[in-house]
Amino acid sequence: MASAETGESRLPCPLFHSGLRLAPGTGNSRQGDLHGTESRGARAHSVLHRHGRAAGGQREDGGRRACPAPGGRPARHAGTGGGAQGSAHRARLLRLGYTDSLGIPRLRKRIARHYMETYGTEVDPDRIAVTAGSSAGFLLSFLAAFEPGDRVALAAPGYPAYRNILKALGLEAVLLPAGPEERFQPTPELIEQAGKLDGLILASPSNPTGTMVDKDTLGRIVDCCRERGIRLVSDEIYHGIEFTRRAVSASELDAEAIIVNSFSKYYSMTGWRLGWLVLPPELVRPIECLAQNLFISPMALSQEAGVAAFDAGKELDGIVQVYAQNRAHLLEHLPAAGFPDLAPADGAFYIYAYSGHLGDDSQALCKRMLDEINVAATPGTDFDPERGHHYIRFSFAGATEEIVEACERLKGWTATS
Numbered sequence: 001m002a003s004a005e006t007g008e009s010r011l012p013c014p015l016f017h018s019g020l021r022l023a024p025g026t027g028n029s030r031q032g033d034l035h036g037t038e039s040r041g042a043r044a045h046s047v048l049h050r051h052g053r054a055a056g057g058q059r060e061d062g063g064r065r066a067c068p069a070p071g072g073r074p075a076r077h078a079g080t081g082g083g084a085q086g087s088a089h090r091a092r093l094l095r096l097g098y099t100d101s102l103g104i105p106r107l108r109k110r111i112a113r114h115y116m117e118t119y120g121t122e123v124d125p126d127r128i129a130v131t132a133g134s135s136a137g138f139l140l141s142f143l144a145a146f147e148p149g150d151r152v153a154l155a156a157p158g159y160p161a162y163r164n165i166l167k168a169l170g171l172e173a174v175l176l177p178a179g180p181e182e183r184f185q186p187t188p189e190l191i192e193q194a195g196k197l198d199g200l201i202l203a204s205p206s207n208p209t210g211t212m213v214d215k216d217t218l219g220r221i222v223d224c225c226r227e228r229g230i231r232l233v234s235d236e237i238y239h240g241i242e243f244t245r246r247a248v249s250a251s252e253l254d255a256e257a258i259i260v261n262s263f264s265k266y267y268s269m270t271g272w273r274l275g276w277l278v279l280p281p282e283l284v285r286p287i288e289c290l291a292q293n294l295f296i297s298p299m300a301l302s303q304e305a306g307v308a309a310f311d312a313g314k315e316l317d318g319i320v321q322v323y324a325q326n327r328a329h330l331l332e333h334l335p336a337a338g339f340p341d342l343a344p345a346d347g348a349f350y351i352y353a354y355s356g357h358l359g360d361d362s363q364a365l366c367k368r369m370l371d372e373i374n375v376a377a378t379p380g381t382d383f384d385p386e387r388g389h390h391y392i393r394f395s396f397a398g399a400t401e402e403i404v405e406a407c408e409r410l411k412g413w414t415a416t417s
């Protein structure tokens, strides 16, 4: 079933422990800029500005722009020699090179259209940054929105990379103990109890629980954040994989929120490493500067695929139908297979199951399950260091036959364990 999550022990990478360092191309004399009192966004902005005077990149729309291209940019790209003829699409593919660091205009426009079509929200394409998966989006937005030492809250259980990225950047991850009563999601009450906060990460649907916050609750969370000066970072990577209700985007309620999304889940494009951010206007330029220096640009080929992915709705909804079948099977059969207490799996492709009646060590339980019946689940401790020893996460992203078979194996196994 599930694959192992990003374990805390494997991270964080110490790269950013002592603050942001820009690419070598920015030169030693400029390093001082990065450790002063300016905010990270402003520092990156000023470095880029100077850099931009010396270097230019070719925009997709034909205009010239200030792009530092720190690694140097070849005059010709592989593939441009022979035949950039034929369809406009083929010609574009043959000319693959660096793109605008915020992404190609066609993809940014297409993503903006997606917000109108899906949520009825008008989003200016200029507020969209295309990223190398949502993972790069988190890195960029945490760097731009927060200062070292800032306190950023998130629900426990939650996706482990949030707290690992925060830690790697010198930010404090404040875990909000969200249990079944809170549907494993942050609430205004939990936020108030957490003391002074600078940011809040919300994931709806969530990994590992699949639970979602409804529009009312999201509205209350947005109000609470606004009153307290807390920047909301909304991870909407599982939108489109919804079973019980429509997922609400923070873009519908809060123009100041940072929205993080990706082609990895609904669009099934994990390996293309493509995602996007919807940003409040004041963060666009700082993120552009950071993105230019950290990544130069998102992958050109993946961006072409991203534009096309928006036309694959029928196929993608078919995949969601399979998830829905798998989910229904698990909800029906997991209780008889020894797991009666399940989080409401509103979306995503996970079921978070209580396992405390089978022992106090979910890691050992998952290991035995794998060794003895070859069924994989992820221990809750990956997502919640405090209470995760009493939970395990099943993933139902696989084939229905495997889900059915796993339930059969679990039935006999939990009865004799």
Ligand SMILES: Cc1ncc(COP(=O)(O)O)c(C=O)c1O
Pocket: 132, 133, 134, 135, 136, 159, 203, 206, 207, 235, 237, 261, 262, 263, 264, 270, 274, 275
């Ligand atoms: C909640 C959540 N956010 C973000 C990610 C990162 O995804 P990616 O970098 O592929 O967009 C994942 C991956 O599993 C996830 O579960």
